[in-house]
Amino acid sequence: MRLPAEDRRLSPRTGWTRAHWEAVADHLLDAVNRHWSPRCARIDLPGEPSRYGVVSDGLEGFARTFLLAGFRVAGGGDPALLERYAWGLAAGTDPHSPEAWPRPDVLGQAKVEAASIALVLQLTKRWLWDHLDDGVRERVLDWLGTVVGQPYPPINWVWFRIVVESFLREAGGKWSAEDLEQDLAVHASFRRPGGWLSDGEERAFDHYTGWALHLYPLLWTHLFDVPDSLCSQETRRTWADDLSRYLEDAVALTGADGSPLMQGRSLTYRFAAAAPFWVGALTGAAEPGLLRRAASGVLRHFVDHGALEPDGVLTLGWHGSWPPIRQAYSGPGSPYWAAKGMLGLALPADHPVWTDVERPLPVETxxxxxxxxxxxxxxxxxxxxxxxxxxxxxxxxxxxxxxxxxxxxxxxxxxxxxxxxxxxxxxxxxxxxxxxxxxxxxxxxxxxxxxxxxxxxxxxxxxxxxxxxxxxxxxxxxxxxxxxxxxxxxxxxxxxxxxxxxxxxxxxxxxxxxxxxxxxxxxxxxxxxxxxxxxxxxxxxxxxxxxxxxxxxxxxxxxxxxxxxxxxxxxxxxxxxxxxxxxxxxxxxxxxxxxxxxxxxxxxANPLLTGCADEIVLRWSDGLDTRITLPNP
Incomplete structure (x- = not known):
């Protein structure tokens, strides 16, 4: 992959600009071209299938790269990037097609991918949806409409139904206000102190807080016509305030080399960890130069460490391929949820997040x-x-x-x-x-x-x-x-x-x-x-x-x-x-x-430890004493 020259004036920490992001995005999309199915309803990537099978994995490859193509087009890229996806929408939603997609009411994983498809259809409406044949649009609405009334696990998945039914509502399909109200109530139960959200009732804190639970709510209110009856202005302000506080921690948890914290499941999504920084830029939740520095650091970290080598295809792994990183739901298309971390490409080139000078991360200062x-x-x-x-x-x-x-x-x-x-x-x-x-x-x-x-x-x-x-x-x-x-x-x-x-x-x-x-x-x-x-x-x-x-x-x-x-x-x-x-x-x-x-x-130097039993004193090398009483619960 050939990258543009670094710009150390605009980006003194990473050298990367929007041109670098565009080059990586185009390289990722070019690399999957040879893996399209004949009718373009699937991207069948090499590798061991997930527990859901190769058809589900092919849909996953379609939907997750569709995110990247949609971000690229929305931010000024060539609309021709969407042509094969239009063909795939026609074939995948046709129940008589040899490449028909599994329906969301039949296969749970299809509920996840339906949300990516609906999100990009909303984002690229004037380039894609408005130009589809009436019959294709009707089939897409029917396929997406199978999510209505379906059970969703009370984790980040509730946002998949919210996004799909919001698109259905605006596009003339069936939807359920009760579904959305229930899902929003579940999301509200995830809130924890300091702007954090737990992925379910357990103490499940990980990157899903950023690349799902902070990503979808504010993107939803930005892209869709959400009435106050569904989401009040007070709720929107709460979400924005939570994101702002969360980002203070998120930038502090990013290493100077751009590495995200290596903790939690689904680490194969790699630079999806940059997603909340772009949502922050979209909403004005933090200083643009700091957000771009964090996001560019994350993407460059993986590019520099060979995540796109040797052929530009993202495989299951961290830096390069490493199959043991998989979970049961992971298949060859799964790593392309990394596309979430490239949301910034949907923002215009003159947005402050692209034009402001990078600011250093906390660990750099x-x-x-x-x-x-x-x-x-x-x-x-x-x-x-x-x-x-x-x-x-x-x-x-x-x-x-x-x-x-x-x-x-x-x-x-x-x-x-x-x-x-x-x-x-x-x-x-x-x-x-x-x-x-x-x-x-x-x-x-x-x-x-x-x-x-x-x-x-x-x-x-x-x-x-x-x-x-x-x-x-x-x-x-x-x-x-x-x-x-x-x-x-x-x-x-x-x-x-x-x-x-x-x-x-x-x-x-x-x-x-x-x-x-x-x-x-x-x-x-x-x-x-x-x-x-x-x-x-x-x-x-x-x-x-x-x-x-x-x-x-x-x-x-x-x-x-x-x-x-x-x-x-x-x-x-x-x-x-x-x-x-x-x-x-x-x-x-x-x-x-x-x-x-x-x-x-x-x-x-290590501190000097004194005291006895449960009363401890630590004397640090600069003379500071820290007194600790071990609790007796």
């Missing part, structure tokens, strides 16, 4: 810590590293008291813009006599708070368990797995974070014969990472300018490194440092360790 209350995250960014980390005490894709296993994508104690969650990283577990590790999903969040001196702290608590999942064959949608339970004791985990250093405290509030193991950040590389273990005990793992370390401050007498292969899209080898107790952990004892992830530049 200063070291910072912040608390994000809804997901229970303690966020830390260091300018010297450009890495953003989160320490997690509130997200597990579960509810308090849940008895399932931990989901690595949600329940780990840490996520970052430089590491992909692995099977053993960032956990505090009890090891039974066979070496099996316990799970803590379903914990209670005790607190997340800001303390003096740029210190943030948080704690979570709950009984651990061992789970036999051998009989659980449910599809992977991001949650943990169930099975026979062996109960364990309650465990308290408390984190104090400053200057990129987490001091992690653990207390077991019950009798057990198990040992305790604490693990740190995983380092992935194509060459085996280098590990050093000191007598303290302390362990440091490093590779390719990334360093992960653990230092025992109290209670641990073993240190080591777990090394796996083929478990991360970031490299062939993954090395994770750990600390452990040699014998069983004693009820009420407080153990502590310093947990770090950095690039080995300007790392702060």
């Amino acid at each position: 200063h070291d910072f810590t912040r608390v994000i209350a809804a997901p229970g995250w303690l966020v830390s960014g260091r300018r010297a590293d450009g890495i953003v980390t989160t320490v997690n005490h509130g997200t597990d894709h579960a509810l308090p008291g849940d008895q399932r296993t931990d989901s690595p994508l949600y329940a780990r104690l840490g996520y970052s813009t430089a590491t992909m969650p692995d099977a053993t990283d960032n956990s505090v577990v009890l090891l039974d006599s066979s070496g099996a590790a316990s799970h803590r999903a379903g914990f209670r969040t005790l607190f997340v708070e800001t303390l003096p001196g740029d210190v943030v702290a948080g704690a979570s608590y709950g009984p651990v368990r061992w789970v036999d999942t051998s009989a659980d064959h449910s599809p992977d949608h991001g949650s943990g797995r169930g099975g026979d339970i062996v109960e364990g004791p309650p465990v308290l985990v408390l984190s104090v974070v400053r200057s990129g250093v987490e001091i992690r405290f653990v207390r077991v509030d019950g009798d057990t014969d198990a040992r305790l193991r604490l693990s740190g950040w995983p380092v992935a590389a194509d060459l085996r990472p280098h590990a050093e273990t000191a007598a303290r005990p302390e362990v440091v793992v490093s590779a390719e300018r990334l360093r992960s370390s653990l230092c025992a401050l109290r209670g641990f007498d073993q240190a080591g490194v777990h090394t796996g292969t083929g478990t991360s899209p970031l490299g062939k080898y993954v090395a994770t440092p750990w600390l452990a107790t040699t014998g069983r952990v004693t009820r009420g004892d407080v153990l502590a360790a310093a947990v770090r992830l950095d690039r080995g530049r300007g790392a702060a």
Whole structure:
């Protein structure tokens, strides 16, 4: 792919302008041209099919690339990009066609793709819908109309029906005000503090907050003629205010290299993570130059790391192809929901988001810590590293008291813009006599708070368990797995974070014969990472300018490194440092360790830990004292 020359005057951080976005979009669309079905109702991309089958996957390829073509045309691209999609609409909605689409009332996945089709038909009405034959328009309305009255799961899916029925309402099809009112009420139940939205009733905080739950509401009110009886002006203001607050966190969660936080399901959508930045530009929710810098950083990150290589087709993976990233619903067309992150192309070239000078991300200007209350995250960014980390005490894709296993994508104690969650990283577990590790999903969040001196702290608590999942064959949608339970004791985990250093405290509030193991950040590389273990005990793992370390401050007498292969899209080898107790952990004892992830530049010294029992004092290298009382829930 040939890209335009960089413009460091307009875009001093990324060098990218609208011309770069257009070049990437055109490259993506050109690359799928050889995969059109004969009548253009499907884009049949190579790869292992999803659980819904190849016909559904072909519809997915059509609908998700249709998003990108629609954004491109709406922002001034060649309307000829829509020609094949017009043919596909005619064939896909014809029940007698060999390429007829599965109906949304028959196949659940078609409900998802129907929303993308309806959204682009509304966005490109004067170029496409207005020029379709009456018969084709009638068939499209009939096909879309099968969503009316259908059950939708109470997650981000409610917006798929809202979008489809809003298009039907304006295009003369059947629709249901009751459906929309019910779906809007479900969406309202997702609201959490600080502008965040949970994807359902569980503590399911991930990129769906941005690329779905903030994307659709304000795009809906912008593109459709939504009456106040359906959505009041007060609700619209609430949504706009929520987006503005959410974006303050979203830009802070973006690494200096453009990497989004690697946390949550559907990571194969990659640069869809840029979608909320463009919605913010559309609504004026944040400064345009900052939003473009964040969005361009995300897209460039994936382009620079080979996401479009070798042939321009997005495959299941992160940077390049990595099939294990799939969930049960993932197929060859799934990665093209990345098109959501290119929504900015629908904005005109003279929009301030394209003409204002880029502003730096928070991690590019200063070291910072912040608390994000809804997901229970303690966020830390260091300018010297450009890495953003989160320490997690509130997200597990579960509810308090849940008895399932931990989901690595949600329940780990840490996520970052430089590491992909692995099977053993960032956990505090009890090891039974066979070496099996316990799970803590379903914990209670005790607190997340800001303390003096740029210190943030948080704690979570709950009984651990061992789970036999051998009989659980449910599809992977991001949650943990169930099975026979062996109960364990309650465990308290408390984190104090400053200057990129987490001091992690653990207390077991019950009798057990198990040992305790604490693990740190995983380092992935194509060459085996280098590990050093000191007598303290302390362990440091490093590779390719990334360093992960653990230092025992109290209670641990073993240190080591777990090394796996083929478990991360970031490299062939993954090395994770750990600390452990040699014998069983004693009820009420407080153990502590310093947990770090950095690039080995300007790392702060570990604080001095003093105090006894549950009254702890941390003295940092600059003399600041942080006093911690471990709670007794």
